[in-house]
Amino acid sequence: MRKFDIRKLKLRKVTIDQINDRLLLINLYMTQALTFIIGIVWILFQRQNPILLLQFPKTLNFLYWGAGLAAVVIVVDLLISRWVPEEATDDGGVNERLFRNRPWWHILVLSFVVSVCEELLFRGAIQHAFGAYWTSILFAAIHVRYLKHWIPTGLVFSISFGLGWIYDFTGTLWAPIAAHFIIDAVMGLIIRYRRES
Template structure:
């Protein structure tokens, strides 16, 4: 039987172009599972019940906050995309690869999973500990593919801060989840159905 030797593990930087579709999806889902596990553990160690954060609130006001923020974010993004050169908003082709040939149902699934997992960690756990400002810095930092350009980094920070703000205003995690879901879904659908120029 061959012995496992940890010294033989080699880590190298891989570009998105080197990943096939299956590996890209596995990477996405694995990072979301890890995000959710870290978020749930952090909330648990804060002495809070992570499942109470997912209690659906009475009324639909949280949806107005969430979808209202999403509409504002999408509008700002579409307006900025008219004046900002494409290379200044480049994410290394990750979003293009994730959404361009994906069926609509899968875009919805990806958007929902990402929204729940990331909001559980960032708004549910980290914002409780550090507040919306520092949480937004961490949120922007983990979206490393945007860090090469200041405009998308600033947008990701601003969106995160707005997600934190509506969480405070509504006192339910479902408002930022709804906003995050709608933003990712609409942007994914735009990429999916955009005509090549």
């Protein structure tokens, strides 16, 4: 049996074009699993109950807030994509690669997984410790692909702050989960089905 030598491990920067579709999906699901695990551990260290945190509310009022925030974000995003040059909002092609050739049902699955995992960590754990403002700064920072341009970075920060606000206002994690899901699903479906001009 050969020994593994960590000194022979070499890291190199790759672009989105150098990653095949399978590796891109594995990367996405692995990062979401890690996000979910970190969120659960952090919540437990805060002496919160993750089952109570994810308990579904008795009324559907949270859906109005989630859908309302999602509608505002989608309209703003569409206006930005209409009037702002593509170079100022470029994410390196990651969203295009993720959604362009994906079946509609997989876009919905991806959107649900991402919304639950990220909201559990950011709203359920981090916001509980640091508040909506600092959580939004961290949320924008982990979306590294947007940091090259101030417009998408500002948009991600604003979306995160809105998600934090509706979480505080409704008292349920399902409001930001619903908003995050709708935003990702609609934008993913737009990328998937838009006609090239």
